[in-house]
Amino acid sequence: MKISIICVGKIKEKFYREAVAEYAKRLSRYCKLEVLEVEDEKTPEQPSPAQKEQILRREAERMERYIRPDAHLTALAIEGRKMDSEQFASRIESLGVRGISHIQFLIGGSLGIHPSLLDKADDKLSFSDMTFPHQLMRVILLEQIYRGYRIMNKEPYHK
Numbered sequence: 001m002k003i004s005i006i007c008v009g010k011i012k013e014k015f016y017r018e019a020v021a022e023y024a025k026r027l028s029r030y031c032k033l034e035v036l037e038v039e040d041e042k043t044p045e046q047p048s049p050a051q052k053e054q055i056l057r058r059e060a061e062r063m064e065r066y067i068r069p070d071a072h073l074t075a076l077a078i079e080g081r082k083m084d085s086e087q088f089a090s091r092i093e094s095l096g097v098r099g100i101s102h103i104q105f106l107i108g109g110s111l112g113i114h115p116s117l118l119d120k121a122d123d124k125l126s127f128s129d130m131t132f133p134h135q136l137m138r139v140i141l142l143e144q145i146y147r148g149y150r151i152m153n154k155e156p157y158h159k
């Protein structure tokens with residue numbers, strides 16, 4: 001399985017970069033992982049609705065360049081569907097059984113993901129009703145994918 005994480009903005013903090021690198025290393029046993037970063041737009045403190053629309057549209061256009069029509073697309077969104085780790089593992093497994101060999105995840109920037117891009121996603125996945133910074137979200141997603149593979153392979157994992 002190939003897994004792509006398409007995200008807005010770079011990871012600035014060293015400790016997040018190290019966590020991403022650690023999970024990427026652990027995941028290399030299970031899947032082919034790629035992390036694709038697109039440039040974020042400068043966002044004013046209080047963007048007007050028009051500015052917000054423009055920022056989200058530009059970031060969405062950049063993300064769309066990486067979206068592959070044959071891949072299964074999951075957008076990370078607070079208002080998406082919640083699942084537990086076992087359900088998430090089954091989801092990845094069942095996509096593989098259905099012959100899907102590429103899963104793409106989208107993580108938005110500070111203003112989120114443009115609604116038109118959210119509409120294109122096959123799934124919208126929520127990790128809780130709370131808002132996480134996009135850099136931390138990347139780490140959490142990688143950890144859950146790793147946990148998912150451990151669950152699928154019936155390998156021990158701390159609870």
Ligand SMILES: C[S@@+](CC[C@H](N)C(=O)[O-])C[C@H]1O[C@@H](n2cnc3c(N)ncnc32)[C@H](O)[C@@H]1O
Pocket residue numbers: 075076077078106107108109110111112113125126127128129130131132133134137
């Ligand atoms: C700082 S958040 C954006 C917050 C923005 N106000 C919104 O409502 O989308 C950046 C990105 O991280 C992801 N994210 C943050 N918290 C999340 C959560 N609880 N569940 C799923 N994705 C989340 C989403 O992809 C979001 O676009």
